[in-house]
Amino acid sequence: MKSRCGLGLVAILVASIALPLSALAAFPERDITLVVPWAAGGGTDTLARTLVKNSKKFFGVNMNVINRVGGTGVVGMNSVAMSKPDGYTVAVVTFHLSAYRLLGMSDLSYRDFDLIALLNRSQAGLSVRMDSPFKTMKDLVDYAKANPGVLTVGHAGPGQAWHLAAASLANKYGLKFTFVPFDGAAPTRTALVGGHVSVATTGMDEVLQFYQVKQIRLLGANSPARHPAFPDVPTFAEAGFPIENPVFDWRGLTVAKGTPPEALQILRDGFKKAAEDPEYIALMDKLALPRTYMDHQQFEQFLIGMEKSLEPILDSVGLLKKK
Secondary structure: OHHHHHHHHHHHHHHHHHHHHHHHHOOOOOOEEEEEOOOOOOHHHHHHHHHOOOHHHHHOOOEEEEEOOOHHHHHHHHHHHOOOOOOOEEEEEEHHHHOHHHHOOOOOOHHHEEEEEEEEEEOEEEEEEOOOOOOOHHHHHHHHHHOOOOOEEEEOOOOOHHHHHHHHHHHHHOOOOEEEEOOOHHHHHHHHHOOOOOEEEEEHHHHHHHHHOOOEEEEEEOOOOOOOOOOOOOEOOOOOOOOOOOOOEEEEEEEEOOOOHHHHHHHHHHHHHHOOOHHHHHHHHHOOOOEEEEEHHHHHHHHHHHHHHHHHHHHHOOOOOOO
8 A cells, every 4th residue: 555655656746847847848839929129110120020920930839029118118128027937928128228227217137037149239330411521530530629519419319329339439539529319310310411410320220321322421330340231331440449348239039037948948049040041131131230149148248248338438428327
């Protein structure tokens, strides 16, 4: 009788151990939700939808994109950080995650997630009108040094990536710009072409059409290498003004902290394959969005460096709230 009871207990223990393992081995058993914290139709949304368009091929299930907007991205990203850590809810995270704590907007940071991969790292470009007297970065920097505060620099909003990219140049080389904020890239471009600001700091992809029809001149880009869509535009370093930790706009993928390692590995492997899909590559190239795939370990190091570089820049423009 005792031996039968003992065998029964062993069977129950084995079943209790084996059940979660078999459940995990089957991941994913149902569709996965991909949360985009920005509005439908924007660049991040388009990137996300193209990335997962063929998800069944890479994951065996569909991936459904949901837009959860609000709080400059906080609402959508936080919803994933607070979700059940089972791998079935994935976030598209963006540059803003690096700045929330420093700006005093939210305690949310990359530390609240398990990282999957970095997908994209976009560089800023400094552009002027074609009839501008500034032909090179040196022309611009020399004038700014000799005339503190005279140059007006349009950007898409305080604390945004492109504002801070220009501020990092000013901070490194002792320049004083008069920053003029606009509500996004479109009015910034319009102001530059209309002669309302001297310089615009934007994503290079955001001025691609203006560059192609020669309405603007790009003086330089804060990137480690030249952008393939802008082969004649030098990097800041090539122009003689290197910046050790430049500010990039970026997009990546995360899940809630504590996601089972087996599920995490499946997601990491699947998204790596999705990022190599020809359809996704074609879209990124068409939009002039640099494809910069980094695995979770490289992504973490990138995010550590980003926060470190942002702190003094935010302080220099009076936006650092959490010291």
